[in-house]
Every structure is written in C-alpha cells, then in structure tokens.
C-alpha cells in the first residue's frame with residue numbers, strides 16, 4: 447500500500463509563549479520552525495515576534511537588545527526597529543535605512559497566550575485563532591495552577 451506523504455509545511459496559528467512570560471520591556475528568545483525568533487513587548491503592551499538577527503550586521507537581538515518605548519534597539523550599533531520590523535533610526539545617520547527589514551510574524555494574544563501565524567509559503571492569515579478556552583471561563587488563570 448502506498449503511503450500518503452505528509453505535508454510537512456505547517457500553516458496556522460501556533461502558541462509560542464505565555465503572555466505573562468513577556469512583560470513590557472522584555473525580549474524573549476525562542477526557536478520555532480527551525481528559526482530563531484524573539485518576542486518583545488513594548489511600553490504600550492504590544493507584543494512583536496520577529497526573526498532574531500539584526501538586519502544590519504547580524505547581532506542576535508535576544509542578547510542585549512533593549513526595548514525603548516515602542517522600538518527595539520540593537521546592542522551592536524544601536525539601530526532601532528519597530529513592530530513591523532522596519533528600521534526607524536540609525537543613531538549616527540540622518541535617516542533610517544528603509545531597505546532593511548526584519549521578518550515579523552502576525553501576532554495575537556488571548557487565553558493568556560501569544561500566538562503567531564506561520565505559513566511556509568508566506569501566505570497571510572486566512573482564519574482566526576480558535577478561542578478554545580473561553581468555554582472554561584471559571585475566573586481562574588494559568589497562574590492559579
């Protein structure tokens with residue numbers, strides 16, 4: 447009997463962290479889909495998930511990258527990146543480098559969790575995260591266990 451090949455190309459929303467693990471100002475290191483990523487939370491509470499390496503000269507932003515308001519600053523030369531992965535400031539230049547961009551992932555938070563959308567073919571999200579926990583709303587949180 448012929449085997450049906452499994453589609454080894456994941457598509458969908460994946461839980462990558464607990465929300466409480468990433469407080470405002472935190473830069474959280476993680477690896478999913480054979481890719482090193484970081485998740486960081488801005489001062490306003492927005493979580494961004496992006497590839498871990500700076501698009502300038504490749505510093506790992508999870509080792510010394512700092513959150514300042516709504517941007518992430520690279521520890522090597524201070525380039526600043528926004529939540530779309532765009533370079534918004536180079537401290538020793540008059541203008542940012544608009545051609546450099548770090549890959550970011552669509553993010554949503556609910557059920558005390560951070561989810562990212564991942565698609566091998568780069569497609570945008572075409573469905574919502576299923577809120578499977580809302581039916582168990584008994585007032586408790588993950589911190590209670």
Ligand code: FES
Pocket residue numbers: 500501502503504505520521522523524525
């Ligand atoms: S390697 Fe990140 S600013 Fe230079």
